[in-house]
Amino acid sequence: MNRFDYVRPSTVAEAVQALGADPDARFIAGGTNLIDLMKYDVERPGRLIDITRLPLRAIEAKDGGLRIGALVTNASAAYDAQVKERYPLLSSAILAGASAQLRNAASTGGNLLQRTRCYYFYDTATPCNKREPGSGCGAIGGVNRIHAILGASEHCIATHPSDMAVALAALEAVVQVSGPNGERAIPISDFHRLPGDDPAKDTNLAPGEIIVAVDLPAKTFATHYTYLKLRDRLSYAFALVSVAAALELDGDTIRTARLALGGVAHKPWRNTQAEALLQGKPANRETFKAAADLVLQEAKPQSTNGFKIELARRAIVRGLEQAAAGTPQSQSDKRIQ
Secondary structure: OOOOEEEOOOOHHHHHHHHHOOOOOEEEOOOOOHHHHHHOOOOOOOEEEEOOOOOOOOEEEEOOEEEEEOOOEHHHHHHOHHHHHHOHHHHHHHHOOOOHHHHHHOEHHHHHHOOOOOHHHHOOOOOEOOOOOOOOEOOOOOOOOOOOOOOOEOOEOOOOOOOHHHHHHHHOOEEEEEEOOEEEEEEHHHHEOOOOOOOOOOEOOOOOOEEEEEEEOOOOOOOEEEEEEEOOOOOOOOOOEEEEEEEEEEOOEEEEEEEEEEOOOOOOEEOHHHHHHHOOOEOOHHHHHHHHHHHOOOOOOOOOOOHHHHHHHHHHHHHHHHHHHOOOOOOOOOOOO
């Protein structure tokens, strides 16, 4: 591991100032992703800014919803009584990710900022435009079973690994940030980027900005929801495809629908056209299949991940059926039909 300086600010302003003084510095909280990247020589920060003393650990009511501080651990958020009661979709998604030990350390802000688990990104002996712009994408034409089927570009086909972020996308959360130019709010739909011709940039954070909180809106979807995660093994694995589905029903008719996918794109993938298609329709398999077809109509497989298109189609249908029935996904392994 390279040598680095270490500082520990006590206020958000001090943290922003410390980052501005060294553009190569990195914030560290739980360190569950950054330390790995440093060990693999993917990240080489000259300074670590330890933000664990910042007052960002509260979960509190805000404008009819909840505000989750950036340093709230994933475990604390998942098991918080208010989150479990009002936003069980978020709790379910968090508990589907990582391991209990990692959730005890990982922070809300760090979860949003974790980087792709693409093999080529982690292997510094291979080309990767995300790690080294202009070097090429080893995954294109390479081993790409876990890679994107939506929103990819000729420069990058990596996927975003977060489960939490997929649920936040369905809930229309808002990320609160602070930086040299003050505070601002970023809708979760605009927080992460598609790769385009600049895959090295994962988010729309401006230089010097830090996440301070995530706001959950008043609408909760606490009854008809599910987070369905399909992976190679039942625990401690990233999603091949995941689905966050949330519905409001009027009898058997869909009044409001939210649908977001993970494991399929460079960011949590939400299709508002499919949501609009669902509204006013009967909550049945035919409706859900039509929505799935719309979500996946522009899906493009790579050389070894074509199976993900059909997997995603079936997952969307099953996720929506579970949400409509009010039977959230369990951790048991069930066949997709």
